[in-house]
Amino acid sequence: MDTSIGSEGAKWIFVMSTSKKLYAGEKKKGCFHHSSFLAGGTTLAAGRLVAENGALKSVSAYSGHYRPTDENLGIFKDFLSENGVNLDKVEIRSSTDDYESNGTANQFMGLHLKLFPI
DSSP states (O other): TTTHHHHHHOOOEEETTTTOOEEEEEEETTBBBBHHHTTTTEEEEEEEEEEEEEEEEEOOOOOOOOOOOOOHHHHHHHHHHHHHHHTEEEEEEEHHHHHHHHHHSSOOOOOOOOOOOO
């Protein structure tokens, strides 16, 4: 995965369903948002991700629709760890970090994921 591939300046978003299925895609202002993945349904986590050459670089718990909490971020971090993602070099931004410093939700870009159910 590499989030720099695709539209220049694109932001990629994710949600994790209550059944722990992970969905990600490019945000399209006015057309495709966090709530688009599950038709506004309940999630365990939501935010933005950045990856370079298959390595996760950052996770941002930012979603204007779902307003994820630090607990949601913790659930997502646990999910990643349980599925073999090393978080030692991943920048983690809590919902508080992103909402406080976010005129435009910082310039996090997410990633396009090929996902496998667990």
